[in-house]
Structures are given as C-alpha cells and as structure tokens.
Amino acid sequence: MSGAPDPDERTDPGRPRPRLLFLHTGGTLSMVRRSRPGPLEPELYDRYVLPYVRGLEDLADIDGRVVASIDSSDMEPSLWERIASEIAAARQDYDGFVVLHGTDTMAYTASALSFMLQGLDRPVVLTGSQRPIAELRTDARANLVHSAICATRGINEVGLYFGSCLFRGNRASKVSIQDYDAFESPGFPPLLRMGVDIVPGASPLKPTGPFRLRTGFSTEVAALHIIPGTSPRALDMLVDSGYGAVVLISFGEGNLPQLHWPVAIQRASDKGVAVVIVSQCRQGSARPGRYRGSAAARDAGAVFAGDHTHEAAIVKAMWLLGQGLSHADFAASFAVPIAGECSKPRAR
16 A cells, blocks of 8 residues: 555645644554564654655645654553643644554543543544554554545544544444454444445534633542452442542443442442443443342442443543532533533433
C-alpha cells in the first residue's frame, strides 16, 4: 500500500485543502525493537512514523506534534488533559485531529476526551496498531490513512478508528490482542465502515452548545470485579482507603449476591462513596429489578451504568468526581449521556 488515498477520497480541487493535526502519544505503532530478542520501545514520531505514510499530502495539509512517547499502559489523566488542551488550543487552526495512541488504554483516552471536549465541532480520531509501522505485515499504515480520511469527513465527535471501522470513541473496547480488528462497539453501531466503499453508519453527534474544555479527573476511583465468593469486605476496604467511587463489575444485568452485599453498598453510600454497577457482559445493559440482588443493590444506593462500556463507566466516574459533584448529583448525572456514551434512561 502506497499510503495515497484513492482518487474519490482526495480533496475536491475546487475547495480549500483541509488541515489536520496529528498528535503523537506513543504506542505500538511507533515502537521499534532495538535488539532481537528484546521488547518493543517507543521511538520519535517525526523520524520514524511520517516516512511510512507518504501520500497523505494528497488528502490534506498535515502537521504533527509530540505530546508524549510512551507505552499506553503509562497513560494518566494528566496526559488526557494535555491532549485535550492541545486540541482546544489548536481547534480553530485545523479541520480535524488524529491522535496516535497505544491500543491498551485507547478506549479510556477516547472516553476521557469525549467528556472534556464539549460542543466539539471538529473530528477527533484516535488510532494505533497491533504491529509497529516499520514491520512488513503492519496494520499501522492502513489505520493511519483511514483515520486521516475519517478526520476530513465532518464527523464532529471523538472517534476511534481501528481495523475497518470508525467507532464512537466512548463506545469502543479492545477485545483482542491477536486480531487486526482489535476493537468492537457492542452497544452502538460504527460511525463508518471502510471497505471498497466508505459506508456511513450511525448518525454523528451534533453540538448542543458552544465549545468548552472541561478538564478535571479524580484518581480516587477503583474497579472491583465480582466473582462467586467475593467478600463485600473488599468494597469496605476500598471505601476505608479513601476512594470516592467504586465501579463494581457484576453479573448479568448488574446482579450481585443478596447476602451482605446490599448492606455493604448501603455503608458506602452512607459515607458518600458512589457505587456504580456495570455488567461483566459486553452486550446488554446493567439495569436493576429483574433479580432480587440487583433490586437490593439499587435500593441500597447503587448507580446502574446501563449500556456504558467498562472503560466509559470508569472514566465517567473519574470525570464526575473531578467536577466536584455531590453524591446526589453524581448519581443523577451518571445516567445522563454527556457525549453519546450511553443510551438515554427509559421513562418510568
């Protein structure tokens, strides 16, 4: 693949060329193996990535900036805010943004950007790869080219492109360490599918107000995966350790053991700690009432996450706490979609 877009994907010569800004954070795409055997290590963006995607100049005028050069397992909320701030500061100078990111935490970053960049009127597309861009069998070149194309198509929200689809970023999850189609969006259809033709999918978000950058995350959020026999003392320990919110990854539709767990959730709620319940299942919705365990958890004060992904639920809890909301306001705000990350609550 040469990297050049197909003729029907080039800019109309009668229109101004779109301007794109590539923001580099690291990840497998730009890593190099300095010795064999040996681990993959980050490499500098300008001398290592750009030479492999010649031809994008036929699509748009592209600038690049290095925000970080890390393995995405080292991603932190402070870097989420830095990426968002770079986009906000350059928003009026560019028609779209592509964020190069490692796959392991890409869905978390996409969710975080979607909450911070409110009233977004430019496309922001995160992408990465399963293999480094210098390798012969890499998926990096196609992902970069297609992400740049997506960033010129007026889809004004935070997206995540991988494999053959542009997903809503806060609806995507990494599901494979082996496949090139490493991400899925189990609760929401793709925004675009890239095949021989570019096929539109779900309708993009529309800004509901002026652009606003809202940073602020709390790291006092923990996730607890429930397994048969998990003691509610685990929740008590997290509460006593000072966490402001705990996301319980529970069974089925959000079901929990009936013995002791509702009492532990009530204790947490009484101390002002938010307990959010998501399902271990990737498809479906965490909702209370079908079973006694979920109904008891609801009555004890748990917040049910509906069809949030795990990543979006965790990041949303971090962001809501970071906004300084009260316990009651946190619960009320969690159920309401901020950037299309969940379905609207059903009217009772």
